[in-house]
């Protein structure tokens with residue numbers, strides 16, 4: 001499909017096309033989509049996943065940055081998808097044309113995500129799109145490990161905290177490089193993210209900034225980072241390091257420090 005159009009995969013746009021129908025089926029099955037569901041796909045590429053979603057009766061809103069691939073999608077699927085041309089993110093928020101196509105309806109994200117936008121997009125959807133019912137995505141396995149990380153482990157960091165506060169994360173399957181064309185250098189994984197309906201009502205953006213600032217000094221003691229005079233929650237020792245804190249501890253710390 002690419003060759004007849006004089007196109008070739010563009011690494012900088014994360015163009016590794018998923019051709020393994022077994023993995024693709026697992027991703028779509030995990031999303032439990034059915035006829036009439038609104039599905040957002042970021043980066044439809046050559047349209048393999050898009051076509052599967054359309055065949056299951058979904059109303060697909062697809063956003064593609066690459067002009068050549070957007071033309072290909074239009075030729076291949078025409079009016080069967082609502083195609084938005086351009087970057088899915090606009091200054092760290094979801095492209096307004098995509099938001100307008102969703103039109104306030106409940107939707108699921110089902111996508112083989114371009115690696116450059118995967119993390120900001122996943123966080124953004126659960127922070128500012130209250131109508132996102134779930135995310136079912138293929139991402140780099142290394143990123144999946146951070147999403148699934150346990151507190152105080154090597155992978156535990158800002159992304160783990162922000163996402164796990166907003167969502168329950170499950171591994172669907174690992175996807176080796178042979179599932180893609182061209183083959184990426186790294187292993188990928190399909191993960192499911194379900195929004196956490198009981199998340200605390202602190203300001204998501206301020207909390208994200210606070211956690212990022214602490215983790216910039218993750219090996220330092222919290223007493224040194226915040227100043228020894230700062231009054232900490234009872235269960236946090238001034239000698240403890242941010243990398244050992246649970247989400248609940250970080251939220252308590254945020255409330256205490258930021259309400260002073």
Ligand code: SAM
Nearest residue numbers: 016017018043044045064065066087088112114
């Ligand atoms: N969905 C196809 C598949 O599964 O084979 C292609 C997935 S490929 C990993 C990522 C796709 O996202 C490419 O089509 C790429 O052009 C597109 N893309 C990259 N950056 C994008 C962005 N910021 N906004 C929208 N699409 C983007």
